[in-house]
Amino acid sequence: MDTLWSSMVKRKQEITFQKNIFLWVRVKRKVFLGCNMSSIVLFGPPGAGKGTQATAIMGKTGLPQVSTGDMLRAALSKGTDLGLEAKEYMEAGKLVPDELILLLIEERLKEKDAENGVLFDGFPRTIPQAESLSKITDVSMVISIEVPDENIVERIVGRRMDPETGEIFHVKFKPAPSEIKNRLIQRKDDTEETVRSRLNAYHSQTAPLAGFYQELGVLKIINGNQNIVDVTNSIIELLV
Numbered sequence: 001m002d003t004l005w006s007s008m009v010k011r012k013q014e015i016t017f018q019k020n021i022f023l024w025v026r027v028k029r030k031v032f033l034g035c036n037m038s039s040i041v042l043f044g045p046p047g048a049g050k051g052t053q054a055t056a057i058m059g060k061t062g063l064p065q066v067s068t069g070d071m072l073r074a075a076l077s078k079g080t081d082l083g084l085e086a087k088e089y090m091e092a093g094k095l096v097p098d099e100l101i102l103l104l105i106e107e108r109l110k111e112k113d114a115e116n117g118v119l120f121d122g123f124p125r126t127i128p129q130a131e132s133l134s135k136i137t138d139v140s141m142v143i144s145i146e147v148p149d150e151n152i153v154e155r156i157v158g159r160r161m162d163p164e165t166g167e168i169f170h171v172k173f174k175p176a177p178s179e180i181k182n183r184l185i186q187r188k189d190d191t192e193e194t195v196r197s198r199l200n201a202y203h204s205q206t207a208p209l210a211g212f213y214q215e216l217g218v219l220k221i222i223n224g225n226q227n228i229v230d231v232t233n234s235i236i237e238l239l240v
């Protein structure tokens with residue numbers, strides 16, 4: 001009993017310490033750098049609809065989307081060292097090591113359009129990523145799109161992407177106009193087998209972040225198991 005109590009007290013102290021650190025970093029950034037950067041995180045399992053909903057959030061907030069998945073795929077198609085290193089993890093449905101992801105994020109956040117904050121899509125995905133992020137930017141809201149695992153496989157396997165515009169479609173839930181259907185592509189990791197590994201990685205390494213952000217008071221939960229427009233409307237309500 002004593003051990004349980006002391007571990008609860010210890011955890012509480014850790015949370016208070018973490019909150020104070022966040023506050024300190026925030027004040028320091030404002031006072032010394034004159035910068036008031038505040039970001040939003042889109043959080044949820046693979047196929048929850050993060051990329052789909054990012055467009056509406058960008059329109060509403062003006063924040064640029066920063067998708068680590070898109071950045072890794074771009075690095076891979078350019079054949080950079082980082083892209084090649086990430087390749088085997090992505091194709092196996094595993095998370096890319098934190099050090100590589102944090103390098104990408106640090107570089108991206110130096111860009112001019114990121115100075116007032118960004119919309120993170122698919123980042124952070126581990127507690128160390130979230131802790132590193134807290135030293136770079138405030139996170140004002142984490143939008144968690146919840147979808148049961150049994151709906152995820154159908155979404156992922158039916159996903160198609162327009163390589164010219166980046167728009168995301170679905171063979172059943174969001175069919176593309178017939179004039180562009182021939183140019184649509186399917187992601188290499190969008191197979192039934194890989195999605196199961198991605199879901200495992202999500203539950204073991206990423207889902208604990210919900211508790212992390214809940215304790216910081218910024219987590220907002222959205223039912224992602226509705227049609228796309230209803231999910232968008234629920235998110236927009238959070239942003240007004």
Ligand code: AP5
Nearest residue numbers: 046047048049050051052068069090096122155159170173
């Ligand atoms: P990433 O590209 O981030 O993939 P993901 O998180 O698995 O997310 P998805 O892009 O698959 O799904 P989404 O939630 O954006 O859904 P979407 O809107 O497209 O990451 C890929 C890989 O890169 C990872 O596996 C990992 O290896 C690596 N990686 C990336 N970031 C990392 C990080 N921070 N740390 C470590 N490794 C990292 O929707 C899916 C489909 O469903 C679409 O067809 C869409 O039309 C449809 N749909 C959307 N909403 C609905 C709805 N409400 N109803 C019906 N259908 C819907």
